[in-house]
Amino acid sequence: MTESVQKETSAGGIVFKKNNDVFLWLIIQHSKARHWGFPKGHIGDKIPNEKMEEAALREVQEEGGISAQIISHEPFEINYSYKLHEEQRDKTVYYFLMEYISGDTANHDWEVEEALFIPSSEVIEMLSYPSDLKAFIEAQEVLAQLKK
Numbered sequence: 001m002t003e004s005v006q007k008e009t010s011a012g013g014i015v016f017k018k019n020n021d022v023f024l025w026l027i028i029q030h031s032k033a034r035h036w037g038f039p040k041g042h043i044g045d046k047i048p049n050e051k052m053e054e055a056a057l058r059e060v061q062e063e064g065g066i067s068a069q070i071i072s073h074e075p076f077e078i079n080y081s082y083k084l085h086e087e088q089r090d091k092t093v094y095y096f097l098m099e100y101i102s103g104d105t106a107n108h109d110w111e112v113e114e115a116l117f118i119p120s121s122e123v124i125e126m127l128s129y130p131s132d133l134k135a136f137i138e139a140q141e142v143l144a145q146l147k148k
Contacts, residue, residue, distance in 0.1 A: 008091040011056035012040025014139040017100035024117035035128035039063035065107030068098035078131040
């Protein structure tokens, strides 16, 4: 018997805000798994025919408690596999580089234990997965190019 593989697609945001001359980045800790990462979620799980960018902004609002705007419409793609209830899942996540507009990270939803803005060096130390770190490094490179 061959094992079925479920394909999943999510979208999310790598969000920054500038505090004086320091860039701070939004990271979240998931309530169940307790890992640290960026806000993301399934595309179209709540809104039929949802576009990838709409899902990314919605997830940042829900999981991060804040509003942001996409400043680079070319997403950072990461891929990984995991098992859920003995079922293999292959996941693709599209992260968009975003800039904070307004809101308070304390207003995150129940899926998130904690949401905070922290400096780049702390993000690098706290991210749980190498794939998120890769996307974060790419996001910083794009931001540096945009700010030139």
